[in-house]
Amino acid sequence: MADLEVKLETQRQTRQTLSPICFQVQHFGSSHGVKMQSLLLLVLCAGLCFASSDIHQHNIQTLMDNVVVVRVPYAHGSMVEVPLTCGDTYEHKDVFWKKNGEELTPALQGNQITVLVKEMKAGNYSCHLSSSGEHLNYTLILVQLEPDNRTVILEGNSPEEGHIHCSAMNYKGSFHCTWKKTQHRSHAAVLLVKASRYLDEISCVVDADGSGIQCQDIDCPYKEENNPIHLTIYMHSYSRLEAYTKSFYLREIVRPEKLPNLHISSGQVFSWAYPDTWEKPRTFFSLHFQVKVVHNGQSCNSDKIILDNITEETKYDVNIKSKKYVFCVRAQDKYARGPWSHWSQCIVNKNEVNCQLP
Ligand SMILES: *[C@@H]1O[C@H](CO)[C@@H](O)[C@H](O)[C@H]1NC(C)=O
Numbered sequence: 454m455a456d457l458e459v460k461l462e463t464q465r466q467t468r469q470t471l472s473p474i475c476f477q478v479q480h481f482g483s484s485h486g487v488k489m490q491s492l493l494l495l496v497l498c499a500g501l502c503f504a505s506s507d508i509h510q511h512n513i514q515t516l517m518d519n520v521v522v523v524r525v526p527y528a529h530g531s532m533v534e535v536p537l538t539c540g541d542t543y544e545h546k547d548v549f550w551k552k553n554g555e556e557l558t559p560a561l562q563g564n565q566i567t568v569l570v571k572e573m574k575a576g577n578y579s580c581h582l583s584s585s586g587e588h589l590n591y592t593l594i595l596v597q598l599e600p601d602n603r604t605v606i607l608e609g610n611s612p613e614e615g616h617i618h619c620s621a622m623n624y625k626g627s628f629h630c631t632w633k634k635t636q637h638r639s640h641a642a643v644l645l646v647k648a649s650r651y652l653d654e655i656s657c658v659v660d661a662d663g664s665g666i667q668c669q670d671i672d673c674p675y676k677e678e679n680n681p682i683h684l685t686i687y688m689h690s691y692s693r694l695e696a697y698t699k700s701f702y703l704r705e706i707v708r709p710e711k712l713p714n715l716h717i718s719s720g721q722v723f724s725w726a727y728p729d730t731w732e733k734p735r736t737f738f739s740l741h742f743q744v745k746v747v748h749n750g751q752s753c754n755s756d757k758i759i760l761d762n763i764t765e766e767t768k769y770d771v772n773i774k775s776k777k778y779v780f781c782v783r784a785q786d787k788y789a790r791g792p793w794s795h796w797s798q799c800i801v802n803k804n805e806v807n808c809q810l811p
């Protein structure tokens with residue numbers, strides 16, 4: 454028994470220091486390794502796009518195509534001159550500018566101009582041909598406070614969680630992050646997402662409702678997880694720019710999906726299944742389960758507990774006298790010990806058993 458404990462402990466420690474995926478590589482996928490590495494190299498080179506470059510002043514930077522960021526210590530009273538160019542192609546053209554789609558008085562004319570950004574009063578400057586009004590080009594000027602720690606666009610969760618919550622259903626490299634905009638910033642929009650692990654870029658797609666991203670780390674399944682994933686979300690609200698960052702290892706955010714197929718199989722024996730999305734083989738990527746029985750009418754998080762136990766089986770015999778109770782079960786990676794799944798539950802009321810999802 455003691456030997457088994459020691460062995461389990463060692464396994465656990467090994468799986469804690471390495472991504473479980475590595476085990477998959479070592480145990481089951483080594484012949485794939487070389488092929489995948491060359492595929493990786495191709496993908497790795499695909500996206501070297503977010504380099505920042507200095508313009509004239511150190512506090513003005515090009516964040517991405519057509520977007521310039523002015524960094525100021527305090528918005529109050531700040532004034533920064535920002536040089537704008539419509540484009541080399543229009544050097545000898547008669548160019549005029551609009552701010553946020555409106556002409557300015559006095560008119561701003563010329564291919565190269567300088568605008569004064571007072572406090573947060575920046576905007577979207579577009580240049581046009583004087584003769585036809587034809588739209589030529591634009592530069593969006595945004596203001597970011599430096600340091601950028603007085604954020605107002607996103608709501609903070611707990612101090613350790615920060616503003617962004619990320620979760621994955623397994624170790625395949627796909628993960629989803631969400632955030633919540635504050636009440637008065639619901640119009641704020643994602644400007645840019647940067648995600649990477651060490652030198653490798655990770656591609657992300659912004660959710661349709663603008664309050665999350667779906668990312669795929671293609672690198673992940675084939676390497677040890679020695680480096681964390683770094684995430685930066687640039688959000689803007691009018692002219693205000695805020696950058697939100699988060700760093701994590703995939704193993705810290707892998708949370709099994711809610712357990713499916715929970716039912717009473719016989720007498721008071723409850724059974725459930727591994728989530729379909731969980732890693733296989735299950736003998737290797739084992740889950741363990743927390744089983745909890747709480748009083749009738751209570752939620753699974755209640756501390757009015759009748760029974761609380763851990764099992765590695767996908768069934769549990771509830772040996773209690775009460776005929777009215779709530780049976781709860783949730784899962785966690787037995788070795789990596791990441792986040793617990795959400796609870797699955799059955800409400801038992803004498804002979805009536807309801808295991809429908811709430
Ligand atoms: C449009 O403006 C951007 C600066 O915002 C500049 O980098 C780019 O070269 C311009 N495009 C053209 C076609 O001149």
Ligand SMILES: *[C@@H]1O[C@H](CO)[C@@H](O)[C@H](O)[C@H]1NC(C)=O
Pocket residue numbers: 577578579591593
């Ligand atoms: C800025 O203006 C250009 C055209 O004038 C438009 O294409 C672009 O979407 C605008 N950007 C923002 C963030 O409003």
Ligand SMILES: *[C@@H]1O[C@H](CO)[C@@H](O)[C@H](O)[C@H]1NC(C)=O
Pocket residue numbers: 600602603
């Ligand atoms: C922001 O950071 C600066 C410098 O690091 C610090 O002095 C200040 O107290 C911070 N402000 C907040 C609101 O955390």
Ligand SMILES: *[C@@H]1O[C@H](CO)[C@@H](O)[C@H](O)[C@H]1NC(C)=O
Pocket residue numbers: 762763764765
């Ligand atoms: C906990 O569950 C195990 C089966 O997984 C069982 O053998 C044990 O008796 C249970 N302990 C308690 C206190 O109910």
